[in-house]
Amino acid sequence: MRTLQHFSGGAVPLLPAILRRLGRSKAGLLGAAIVLFWVLAALLAPWVAPYPPNNLVGPATQGPSTLFWLGTDDLGRDVLSRLLWGTRSVLLLAPTAVLIAEIIGAAIGLASGYLGGLFDQVIMRLNDALIAFPTILLYLLIIAALGPSRVNVVLAIATASIPGIARIVRGVVVSLRKRGFVLSAQMRGESLWYILAIELLPNVRRPLLVDTLLRLGYATFSIGTLGFLGLGAPPPDPDWGGMVNSGVRWLSVSAWMTAVPAIALASLVVAINLIADAFEEGARP
Amino acid sequence: MTSALVDIRALSVDYATHDGLLHALRGVTLEIVTGEVLGIVGESGCGKTTLGYALLGDLGPNARVKGVARLNERDILAMTRAELIAMRGRRVAMVPQSPGDALNPARKIGDQLREVLFVHSRLKGAQATARICSLLEKVHIPNPQAIMQRWPHELSGGQQQRLVIAMALLGEPELLVLDEPTTGLDVTVEAAVLDLLAELRRDLGVTIALISHNLGAIARACDRVIVMYAGLIVEAGTAAEIFARPRHPYTKALLECVPRIDRARSAQQPVPIPGNLPNPFAALSGCSFANRCAYAVFDCLAEQPALLPISEHHAAACIRWADIAAEPVAPKPGEAVQISSTDRREVMRIEELDVTYHVRGTKGGGGILKAIDAVSLDLAQGQVTAIVGESGSGKSSLASAIAGLRPADAGAIYLDRKLVHWSLRRRAGWTRKFLQMVFQDHTSTLNPELGAGRSIDRAVRLLGGARGSAVRARTAELMQKVGLDPTTAFRKPSELSGGQRQRIAIARAFAGRPELVICDEITSALDVSIQAQVIAFLQSLQRANGTSLLFITHDLGVVRQIADEIIVMYLGTVCERGPADAVFSGPNHPYTQALLESVASPDPALQRKHRPLAGPLPDPAERRIGCPFKTRCPKRLGTVCDTTGPPLRSAGDRHAIRCHIPVEELDRHWTPVAGTHISAAPKNGVDNISGVIGQ
Secondary structure: OOOHHHHHOOOOOOHHHHHHHHHHOHHHHHHHHHHHHHHHHHHHHHHHOOOOOOOOOOOOOOOOOOOOOOOEOOOOOEHHHHHHHHHHHHHHHHHHHHHHHHHHHHHHHHHHHHHOHHHHHHHHHHHHHHHHOOHHHHHHHHHHHHOOOHHHHHHHHHHHHHHHHHHHHHHHHHHHOOOHHHHHHHHOOOOHHHHHHHHHHHHHHHHHHHHHHHHHHHHHHHHHHHHHOOOOOOOOOOOHHHHHHHHHOOOOOOOHHHHHHHHHHHHHHHHHHHHHHHHHHHOOO | OOOEEEEEEEEEEEEEEOOEEEEEEEEEEEEEEOOOEEEEEOOOOOOHHHHHHHHOOOOOOOEEEEEEEEEOOEEHHHOOHHHHHHHEOOOEEEEOOOHHHHOOOOOOHHHHHHHHHHHHHOOOHHHHHHHHHHHHHHOOOOOHHHHHOOOHHHOOHHHHHHHHHHHHHOOOOOEEEEEOOOOOOOHHHHHHHHHHHHHHHHHHOOEEEEEEOOHHHHHHHOOEEEEEEOOEEEEEEEHHHHHHOOOOHHHHHHHHHOOOOOOOHHHOOOOOOOOOOOOOOOOOOOOOOHHHOOOOOHHHHOOOOOOEEEEOOEEEOOOOHHHHHHOOOOOOOOOOOOOOHHHOOEEEEEEEEEEEEEEEOOOOOEEEEEEEEEEEEEEEOOOEEEEEOOOOOOHHHHHHHHHOOOOOOEEEEEEOOEEEOOOHHHOOOHHHHHEEEEOOOOOOOOOOOOOOOHHHHHHHHHOOOOOOHHHHHHHHHHHHHOOOOHHHHHOOHHHOOHHHHHHHHHHHHOOOOOOEEEEEOOOOOOOHHHHHHHHHHHHHHHHHHOOEEEEEEOOHHHHHHHOOEEEEEEOOEEEEEEEHHHHHHOOOOHHHHHHHHHOOOOOHHHOEOOOOOOOOOOOOOOOOOOOOOOOOOOOOOOHHHHHOOOOEEEOOOOOEEEOOOOHHHOOOOOOEOOOOOOOOOHHHOOOHHHHHHOO
8 A cells, every 4th residue: 555655755667667568579579688698698608608718729710610619719719708708898888888978968968958048058069069079089089098998998988978968868858947847846946956856857767768778789889899999808808899800800711700709799789779679669658 | 401411320439449449429419400500519528529520531540430420411431532532621621629730830821722722623823822812811811922921830820720711611611620719719819710600601601510618619609509428419409598598417517617707706606517527438327427417316327318309499318407497507606705905915016027038030130029018016915816818918927927937127026025036046935935836738737757746745845844744644635625635646647637737736836825826827728617626626725825816817707707806918018907897897998898808608698799809919029119009909099009108097996997098988898789688597587797787
């Protein structure tokens, strides 16, 4: 039995309804299955990987065999083992970067949209300045300035994502700030914090959730790109983008070294986008 | 009997939805005779619009239809797609709700009209233009050639409505179906659109089906009326019969909900209809109205009564029609209201308040728009002051300025005799407790993502100073005071009706026992029965707490019902002010008079002659010299109106009119058309008219 205390509580729950509708989407379920597969691979890598990922375990540039299921790379390391271990870095870095970006972007968008005026003007022009940079150039600038490391990859991706998120949130907030429920909160003397966090934030959950998923796919892809450019995990640690890069030079000898990590990356990005599409359907009120 | 253009027999329409079969029409039998104006009236959700679309054979793929609908002896429901296309527009044309949505915003008006004409009659070029222009003239759109070059958003709501009507007439239909053509329009524009319908029927001989929840509009325009409830026709008859002698309790209850400007305030109280419409997904057991009916007896639960003729021009679906006939629609005496404002404490006063907007002109240059131009007013404790005027009169800007939501640009605002800042953010904390507001749009007054009771809860904490379990108790008490079950607080706002949401907004505003509540058009989007309910709860809270109300509305009937004082605004200025009885009995400012004459009374016997206002509201951004009303005034004197601002003249105790015409020469609005006055309820001994004139 619910008591009256309840309506002092939080917002109307959103996730259960979305998950229910996600369950009805076949494409969404397929995406979820692929993501689950990679999550399990990352978690179970120490037990299922046949060899240590950085050890030279056989002849170089071999195709698949019973000993090396996905072949070996240019130094004679097992591609399957490196692939499984490499999952960990992608699945850790992409969500971290996106989560940081969403939190900062949403806060900027809420404040900018609600307060308006000069504050909004200044913030949004800075935003535009950041958006004007080609994303890849922004990544390179930030990593060049801070030095290549996993932390700086996260920072670069987060920084490049913040302006877009702030813009989305600001747009929703601007359309809401003259509505009766916001005016009423102002008239009863609610604090700025209350209006932003309790009245407005729940109303940007839907666009934010969909944006998070779309951005997660993009961030995954970006991490692959940065790895390919040699800006990902420092060698010899396994990194999907780095594996593609080292394989490219041996394409004529063995395509496996390139194809395997590339396909893995593509499958993860497509799977996340499938979930995002299903969420977008489900998030409609 | 004359030939029936439309013959509908036992028509049922069910919609297959996610939640099951929705019964939109539950067996409707009806004839529309060539040349008549038939009014279709009822609350939202009664099946009016479905009936309208059935006449076009356009019910959507999920509709399950039973019964017969014939147009000129041909079954609409059995037509092929090609036959339907041939019929629509040329035999039956529909004017859909909200004309703004019916026009394509990305195409010029002329192109849209030409396209429709080409589809119907293959006319092109100069011939087409000539046809369109003559039709636009017929619907009184000035300068048709120029209008055709313009975009839909450049027209006013009234012009858009005329345009959509013209568009529907391009195919020369025999039957014109209008769905809520006056909803959302100002009274002056509404009156003009209704006049237009009468003219079209006379000149073009077109048969009209007018769907509306506005009983006044129906009474003014229609020959015959059908009253719908829960997908059924519960009463049918000539307009004179239905409005004077309703024989179904639903019709009677609806009529009692309508606030009347022709009755003194002491003679009317909002009388809401209790309960809700029956569940549209459930089958009916017994009479559909029984659970809300004051006349219901045990036999009413047996079956839905058939629509049976009770006289030559009247049919009703009620087993107790004879008993209902015995009680005519009579004003119920309300509580006597004491108005002795002289010694009461002043709650709010504004002096020379200005609100200006900087606007960018469409063709270069900018300007200053004075939304509020030196308005002064004061409000005593417990007093209800109504601010009336058309849209664009500045009444909502005035409300926002007093509330501090849109800070004023000049002038002074005193609350409780203390000068307060223009901006809400910079006002002292006590003002929030002192002054609260109820907003216009019920769809956005509650946060869609939070529980419905949440904002009352917060208001009780912040303004009522309650803590702990006292919050719950006070919230529950407030909800009960506006007639809501306290468990409603847990529901999502989207699960509540408009009336329920607006009642929560009222409870929230009264949470801190404010001295002054501003109500900005709070009932404009609600059905009459719901409106009566909302007004009744507002009034009971206001009286119990001795709160002052600043009630902003364009509905003069509601004003008559609740206001002590009236302020009439035009283009940001006050053109008349005074005690309600004085304003309703006159003499009046020419603008007030036009407003009063435009109101359609729900009594065909009391329709007044009205002089339509010339043209639309002038562009408020233009610089004004002289009287703001000069461009539309039917009594314009001459150059003095153009050059000199009119003086504020006294027309009696606290009644003042801003006009160059001396008060003695201004008319009283109450000029019934000679010969048409038939007293609605002579037996009751209450003469509606003497009630007003005697004030």
